[in-house]
Amino acid sequence: MKSFEYVRAESIAHAVTCCSEPGTKAIAGGTNLVDLMKLQVETPKRLIDLNSLDDRDILESKGGLRIAALASNTEVAVDRRVRSDYPLLAKAILAGATQQLRNSASVGGNLGQRTRCPYFTNIDQPCNKREPGSGCGALKGVARIHAILGASRHCIATYPGDMAVAMAALDAQVELAGPAEKRRMVAVREFHRCPGDTPDQDNILAPGELVAAVHLPPPVGGRQLYRKVRERSSYAFALCSVAAIIDMKRGRITRADLAFGSIAPKPWVDERLTQLLVGEQPAMSLFVKAADVLVDDARGVGDNDYKIPLVQRTLIATLCEATEVSS
Secondary structure (H helix, E strand, O other): OOOOEEEEOOOHHHHHHHHOOOOEEEEOOOOOHHHHHHOOOOOOOEEEEOHHHOOOOEEEEOOEEEEEOOOEHHHHHHOHHHHHHOHHHHHHHHOOOOHHHHHHOEHHHHHOOOOOOHHHHOOOOOEOOOOOOOOEHHHHOOOOOOOOOOOEOOEOOOOOOOHHHHHHHOOOEEEEEOHHHOEEEEEHHHHEOOOOOOOOOOEOOOOOOEEEEEEEOOOOOOEEEEEEEOOOOOOOOOOEEEEEEEEEEOOEEEEEEEEEEOOOOOOEOOHHHHHHHOOOOOOHHHHHHHHHHHOOOOOOOOOOOOHHHHHHHHHHHHHHHHHOOOO
């Protein structure tokens, strides 16, 4: 790890000002950033510690909840209101990491975590996300965990998190704090970016902007499920995951909000699935059709071809469980 200057934030405005300067990174739990600094993937000249701001509140707001960015993953997952009204979010967080990591990891940091692509984390390998223009080693290398949707010729890395996938299904909003005390709201679904021609830009944060909070909408009905497929049952990154909110009335689907993890560079939402499912009677034939729609633009590079049928089967199984259709 290279040497750096350490600064404690005096206020959110102070943190924003510091982060507007090149070479400065914000740190909260540090569960991702510190690892990347050890590997010299991240080499900030200065760290601004946000923990001195001490804003970890989970408060009721506009019928929903405002979760401060410094709230730990554990604090969110065990919150009575989250477990009661947003069980999908609690399930996703609990599936995501060990207790020790959840105790340290912050909501803001979790949203901003970077890919686990081995070509990104190995500075001896080419990676356009780490060093634009150097190439993508995964395209002709080991790509088992990589994207089948939303990738580009410059990068096929996936976003690895679980929490943001659940938040995307819930249609949560991210509150961003910027220079001159400006605040703006952006949907979690729009927070992360597909690589396109700028794979080094993971999300839509402007220079100096920080995640201040996440806003959950008013509670929703129906069944909330999080299904995560991984190579081992204990705390591994997903090969694919499905977050689902399914509601039914009089034998027909009235709500179908779906988000997918670890198949794209961002939590993946395909509005066509909602349009296809809502208003229909649940049936295996309908779910198979939805699975086909989901992957009609999917492309593998060899090693990750298995993800295409895998995410189809995972979606079908999730929909069957949510609607009690026999699989």
